Structures are given as structure tokens and as C-alpha cells.
Amino acid sequence: MKRMLWLGIAGTGFLACLLHLVPTPAQVRAEDQEPDVQKSVQKGLKWLASQQRANTGHWEANGGQYPTSMTALAGMSLLMEGSTLREGKYSEQLQKAVTWFMDRSQPNGLLGNPNNPTESARYMYGHGFGLLFLASIYGEEEDGERRRKLEKMLTKAVEFAGKAQTTRGGWGYVSAADGGGFDEGSVTITQLQALRAARNAGIVVPKSIIDKSIKYLKDCTTTRGGIIYSLAHGAPVAGTERPPLTAAAVACSFSAGEYDSEYAKKWLLYCKEAIPFARGRVAHDEYQSYYFAQAMYVLGDDRYGKLFPTSKPDDRLLWSKYKSAIFDHLIKTQSNDGSWTAGYIGPVYTTSVNLTILQLEKATLPIYDR
Template sequence: MTKSITRRQLLSQWTAGGVAAAGSPWLGTISRADDLTDLYVPDSLDLAVDRGIDALLRQQANDGSIADRANATAMTSLAIMALACVGTVAGDDSPRGRALNQAIEYVLQPRNQTDGYFGRQDGSRMYGHGITTLMLTETLGMGSSIDQNERIHDALDAAIKVILKSQAVSKPKNMQGGWRYTPDARDSDLSVSVWQVMALRSAKNDGLDVPAAAIDNAVSYLENSFTSSLDEAGTPRERVNGFAYMPGTFSPTFTMTAAGLLAMQTCGRYDSPLVSGAAAWLLEHPPRTNDRFFFYGMYYYAQGMHQVGGEAAETATRLTQELLLRVQTRSGHWVSGDGEERNFGIAYATSLAILSLGVRYHYLPIYQR
């Protein structure tokens, strides 16, 4: 594949007041090796992802939403990130470009955001709010027009304020710094918190106002969620260990350990012993298709282990491809057949599968080391 200019490079080279203009030659993928394009031959992963994107777009409704079950705003946001992670640009005059533009317009409808909060109208609560906020940070500067980019920026600014205000709610000490199902919740869990953490870090990278204290407080919560106690220096007493759904639980799971690994990295703690310990735990406890919340966990696993590099990245790349390509349907989509995930539908599983496999392409800033 040809080397491309990333959106972070685009934003740093060509922005005006935080909102990129439309119609610039920088918008979209810029090839530095056009003469080599014809030499590229898609492999089995590329073909699987391509089939997955087509299957995902078959779920798009006339109003632009991409959701075959509930939580339409959140599911459409996941689908938007899946499209963007393979290089689709909303300003492109192509079927995928137009589909992406229509999906973004659906999310930006004023009725989907209540006082900055995206989780009320579609019932997705803070899960959906974090997902949608992250999507907006990842598409900022990639809109199809000046007007759309401005609306992305405005919606994102209000959404970040909700996340910061929710984090500041008074909570027990071991719950401080995290988030739960509703903006006013007085407890926290890792599954909800990781989305808010990724959204805050991505927003900060976009140049938006995110206080350093918000990231530091999130790290404190993540440390409380690690399943080994820490000594005075912050080093786990049991080096190889993982993360739990809530503080005080000492049984790590695949999904939560992958989530905690990525969250710590997202907060900039790449060299933390919690990161190396979680990566080592994941090498000892590889993913299985019957894991609880398998697709959800693979999304974190693929990104987090990629950031670790070395054996962790090589193992995760191999297992992510093997496991996900094995369970892709003949129609090109993914759908879970186990547990609670079975109720979330095609758009959910397919978007997460594409995002997991899409780490390879490096189009989204969250995938870049």
C-alpha cells in the first residue's frame, strides 16, 4: 500500500481556528508513490475488510444511520470510524464517500445531542456518548465541507464538556477519575471509562481544551482497576496481571485487560509497569471466540498490543486476523453468536471487527504509535 499523509499531519500543516477548510488538496489520502500503485495486490485481510465495509453499508438506512438494532447514534458512530479507518473520506464523490457523509450528517442532527450529551436520545448512555465523542475527534478536519467541519467542532466541544463534568462528580476514592452509565453517576467502571479516556486524549491531540488533571485523574482510576496491588512506587506486586471491570475485583478478564492496556497507553503511560504487565498477561491468556464480549475485547486488544510492539504486536496481529477472518460470514459481515453481544447486531460486530483489523492501515490517529 502507498504511504499516506495522516490526519494529524494534515491538521498541523493546514488548519484555521481548529476547523479545516474543504476543497484543499490535503483533504483525503495523498499518495507519495503513485507510480507503484498498480503493484499492490490485496491480500486475504484486505479482501475481508472490503467485504465487511460493503456489508456494513448494506445496513445504512435512508436517514443515514447505520444500525440494525438499538442505539442508532452510537452504532452509526462506530460504523463511521470503521469507514474512516480504511481511508474513506466524506468529501469523496464515491459511493463510500457519500455514505460516510450521510452517516456523519445523521449523527450531527441536533436531536441526537441533548445539552452536549449524545447518550440520551438513542439510549446508549455514557457508552454511546464516549463512542460518538471519539468518532467526532477522529473525523475533525475530515468533513465534506467547511460547514460540516464547523458543526463537528461545535458538537465535539459540547460533548467534551459533558465528559469533564461527569468525571468531576463526587465519588468514593477508588472510583474517582472514572465514569459510569450516566453523567451524574457516583461510581465508575472500566468499560465505560475507556471510551471517555480515548475521547479526551484524541480531543487533546486535536488541540481542544482538555485539562492535564483530567488525564491524571483517569490514570489514578485505571491504577485502582489493576488486579494486583501496587507498592509505594506504583509498581504491581504481581508483575504479570490485568484489569478488572471495577476496582476491588481481583480477577482479570481478557476484555477488561485489553481495555485497561489501551486506556493506559491512551493516557500516555506507555512505559508503565501496568502496561507491560497487562501485555504479558494477554500473551499468556490469548483471545478466544467464546470470550465474553469477544468483538469488544478484540477492538482494544488489536490496538493496545500494536502499541506495545515486538512479540505482543506480532502475536496480536496474527491472532486478530486468524480469529476474525474465521468467523466472518459469507455475506461479509460479522455477528456474535454468544452471550450479551448476540443482541447488539451486525453493525456493532462488523464495525468492531473492521476497526480491529484496520489497525494495519494507520488511517485513524488512535492507531498510530
């Protein structure tokens, strides 16, 4: 059953209305997953839970790096399993993760510790992923005092994101003030998806912030339909596109319900030509797969044909085709202990990303849903 979703209602200051959504035919319960997929997910979740620091409640990348981002991404994987703060196999781990975030939240709204040497130069990543995780879990908190504290944290986190945005509408590794106005695509996507999750949760998010960030992504788009790394050094030039960033833009557009906009279609067509289906490793493979899988899941098996009715049926992007390739790839590359070790950031990151992909069909979190 899809978890409860707090929906904001425009015009009344985002009055929260709690709706228990009805499962769609696309939802796949854990027990209904293919046996190999279910086994892979269970092994991965068990390993991931074992990597949580028992005394603090956080996760880390290699060398103790990026604890804010790793805790958020690992927490999202556990939420997708169906566990909540109240119940479920991993409720204890989720409670510890939320407490850890509460203890680290800064007075200015930053979700993370800018004094941590592994995060000081990239704290906006942790802020974005942390906001995504806390917004996704907000509706499950039943303790009145903790819920009020969470609401305050989320509100201040949104305010911090707004202040950290550059005049071009993007975000950089640190705030606009700390980074001299530098911005780039990957952090911008992280903030945009997190802000939409916060809005879904009933937290007030000024429309201007989101509008500016969407314009930034459009301004980063070349004539080929791909997105460049950054606008800080000039206008987009064909041949400098980044497939992972373009895939991330498609996912963000789809999560906002913008399936047939001019730019969503441009980005999707670019991805179709630039991104392979689980054929070996490419640069930023985990990041790319994390977002491209979200986009493919939303496409399903019929949406591409509706977007491009003149396309040949055999040439269309289909979730079933992508799923078959990526799931097989992930199951074959999983370690015996349940982790995935590819990539330089570390197994907590790679395992969290791969578990997100393998659990999309459970449809437990609105931000990833069709």
C-alpha cells in the same frame, strides 16, 4: 497516506497546526494487503455500508438498539478504509452519519438521545464512541459553517464528559448525577480514548479530566496486574480482574504514548497470561479483541522485547504472531454476505469491530496508530 491530524499545542490554548504526516514503513495501503485480507475487508465494508439507514444515516444493533454507538463504530470502520467527507468510496455514507449526529446532538453536549429507550440507561457509551468518531473526522470537514458546528459540538461534548465524570475519576453507563456516582471500567475506557482523540483534533480537553481517569484505572488494578469491573463497591481484589478491561487499558495507555509506564507493563503482563490468541470464544470477545488488537499492533514485533529485555524471544508478544492468528480466525468466520454474526449485540457491532482489527495496518487514523 495518513489522514491530516490537528495537533493541539499546550500553553497557547491548543492552537491547531495542520500537519500532513509522512507514511511510516508500518503503513499498509489497501492494495498492498494480503489478497485474502483485502477481499475480507472489501466484503465487510460493502455489507456494513448497506446496513446504513438511507433515510436517516445511522446504523443499529439488533432490535434497533444503540444507534449512537453503532453509527460511530461503523463510521470509524469506513474512515479506516481511507474514505473522508470529501472523497472516497464511502464519503456519502460518512456525510450522512455526521449529519445524523449533528441533528441528534443535545444542547448540554450529550451526543445521543437520552429519551431513546434503547440508550437511556447506557447513553455514555454512545457519547464516548460518538466523540471518538466526530473527533476523527473533524479535520476533514471543509464547509466552514459545518466545521464551526462540529467544533462547537466537540467542545460541548468534552464539557459534558467532564461533568459526567465521578469523583473517583471514572464514568458509568449514565452521568455521575444520573447514576448516583456509579462508575465502571468499560465506559471509562470509552471516554478516555475519545477525549484523547478530541485533544488530537485540537479540541481543548482539560488535563485534569484525563489525569483523574488514568488514576481511576490505576486504582482499579489488582496485585496481579489486572483491572476490576468497578471501584464503586470497594478496592480491587485479586481474582476479580476483567481481561477485556485490562486489554482496553493497555490500548489507551499506548495511544497516549505511555509504553513503558509501570502500570502499562503490569496490564500487559496480565493480558499475556489471561487472553488467548483467537482460540474459540470467550466472554466479551468482540470488546476484548477490539482493544487487545490495538495494543498488539502498537507493540509491533520489537517493542515487547524493549519493555521486557530479559524475556525469552519465543515467549514475547508479537504483532505478527497475533495478526496471523486473529486474521485467520476472522477470515474463516466471516459470513458469505461479508458480515460477522457472533455475539449478542448484532452483526453491525461485530462487523465494525472486526473491520477495525483488519484495517489497523493501514494507519489512517492517529488514535489507532503506532
